[in-house]
Amino acid sequence: MAALSLYIVTFNCGLTLIDTDAFASQLFSGLNSSKLPDVLVLSLQEIAPIPLSLIGGSFLVPYFERFYHAVQKGSRKAANATDNAPIYTPIAARNLGVTGIMVFAKDPSCIEDIETGGVGVGIWEMGNKGAVGVRFTYHQGPASTELTFVAAHLAAMEGELQRRNEDWKNIVRGLVFSSSSSKRKTEDTSLSGEERPLLSISPRNASIYKPTSHLFVAGDLNYRTSILSPSPTDHIDVFPQPHHTPDSSNHFSSLFESDQLNQERAAGRTLHGLTEAEITFPPTYKYNSEEPFLTPDNELKKWPWAKHRWPSWCDRILYLPLPVWVTRSQPSLAITTHKYTALPLFPTSDHRAVTLELSVPIVSIPAPVEEEGDDPRMKPPFEINVDWKRKRERARQLELVVGFALYFTSTKEGGAVAVAVLVGVVGAYFAIRAMVEM
Numbered sequence: 001m002a003a004l005s006l007y008i009v010t011f012n013c014g015l016t017l018i019d020t021d022a023f024a025s026q027l028f029s030g031l032n033s034s035k036l037p038d039v040l041v042l043s044l045q046e047i048a049p050i051p052l053s054l055i056g057g058s059f060l061v062p063y064f065e066r067f068y069h070a071v072q073k074g075s076r077k078a079a080n081a082t083d084n085a086p087i088y089t090p091i092a093a094r095n096l097g098v099t100g101i102m103v104f105a106k107d108p109s110c111i112e113d114i115e116t117g118g119v120g121v122g123i124w125e126m127g128n129k130g131a132v133g134v135r136f137t138y139h140q141g142p143a144s145t146e147l148t149f150v151a152a153h154l155a156a157m158e159g160e161l162q163r164r165n166e167d168w169k170n171i172v173r174g175l176v177f178s179s180s181s182s183k184r185k186t187e188d189t190s191l192s193g194e195e196r197p198l199l200s201i202s203p204r205n206a207s208i209y210k211p212t213s214h215l216f217v218a219g220d221l222n223y224r225t226s227i228l229s230p231s232p233t234d235h236i237d238v239f240p241q242p243h244h245t246p247d248s249s250n251h252f253s254s255l256f257e258s259d260q261l262n263q264e265r266a267a268g269r270t271l272h273g274l275t276e277a278e279i280t281f282p283p284t285y286k287y288n289s290e291e292p293f294l295t296p297d298n299e300l301k302k303w304p305w306a307k308h309r310w311p312s313w314c315d316r317i318l319y320l321p322l323p324v325w326v327t328r329s330q331p332s333l334a335i336t337t338h339k340y341t342a343l344p345l346f347p348t349s350d351h352r353a354v355t356l357e358l359s360v361p362i363v364s365i366p367a368p369v370e371e372e373g374d375d376p377r378m379k380p381p382f383e384i385n386v387d388w389k390r391k392r393e394r395a396r397q398l399e400l401v402v403g404f405a406l407y408f409t410s411t412k413e414g415g416a417v418a419v420a421v422l423v424g425v426v427g428a429y430f431a432i433r434a435m436v437e438m
Contacts, residue, residue: 014349024073030355032339043151054403097127119174152219223261277340283311
């Protein structure tokens with residue numbers, strides 16, 4: 001059975017431009033093999049300053065471009081390429097507020113039927129928190145498989161556990177996929193994205209939990225290892241360090257007992273049906289910006305934890321296993337994880353990037369003929385909000401208003417534009433007045 005090699009990276013960018021060379025140097029170090037994957041997916045949070053992210057469009061081009069160049073540099077280095085020909089072709093790049101997703105493929109002709117969607121779950125349902133998704137079909141010869149990728153950013157702070165669960169619920173209810181592919185033959189594509197009404201597609205097929213699709217969720221999910229903030233001495237007495245051995249109560253593995261995400265998944269309150277590979281790396285948040293950067297854990301003498309936040313695995317990648325109606329007839333089929341790890345600390349973020357390398361069987365998932373247990377593909381934990389389109393349109397208007405207001409009042413570039421406009425208006429007023437009085 002042919003398999004798709006897939007590499008997913010999630011990274012909180014810290015609201016700033018990445019260092020392209022630094023990111024490129026580490027990007028593919030999370031691979032277990034020397035072979036570059038067929039498809040690369042980047043889940044990005046806090047991709048740019050909030051004003052620019054809320055406005056979107058051309059304001060984000062420089063931020064996406066740096067990732068594009070990092071992917072090309074990193075892949076050429078990993079492949080020991082002797083020329084500058086790009087190895088990966090960008091398939092999709094989209095944001096919803098500060099959350100972005102980029103998809104790259106070695107062979108873009110293998111990808112068809114691209115669909116996208118997004119939802120804000122921040123204040124007034126804007127995109128200061130939220131999720132953005134890409135769905136497509138991957139073909140290899142006569143075989144094909146459908147894949148759904150969701151990049152997410154949930155509520156922060158230790159005590160906001162219930163808010164994170166609520167954010168996930170709103171993502172399931174409000175992230176609705178609709179076609180933007182010219183290759184789709186069976187549906188009207190004269191309208192794309194959110195312009196297509198939900199009634200033109202099956203609500204079940206528009207959900208992130210589509211019965212015939214794989215699902216991968218990656219992002220800064222922000223689940224912590226405590227409901228309370230640390231005490232003033234916890235960073236000295238409790239926080240893990242590289243010298244702590246696995247049998248020490250200070251070893252980072254001891255924090256698993258209080259990991260909110262695992263607790264809430266087990267209780268059926270979030271990330272329903274999704275599974276995660278074994279975590280063997282230290283927490284990915286929150287770090288101070290201290291050297292040495294780009295250094296593997298086995299070469300570090302100290303992890304520079306921020307004193308006011310519990311070290312936590314905020315950055316995660318999860319996926320749905322193959323459904324039982326596929327494995328019942330083909331028990332040898334499975335999604336195989338090869339490596340799940342965290343990249344070294346970059347100088348531009350207080351998070352560490354997390355990567356997942358896996359193989360996905362290139363096999364179509366048929367729609368089941370009957371109900372199949374509790375698989376969320378058939379029994380989604382939450383139904384799509386029928387008012388999703390109006391909510392997103394209203395939130396988008398607010399994003400533009402708030403984004404431009406912040407841009408003109410809180411950024412140097414926006415302030416300069418505002419001053420220039422004001423000077424122009426005042427100058428025009430006096431010029432017109434002078435002409436009238438002549």
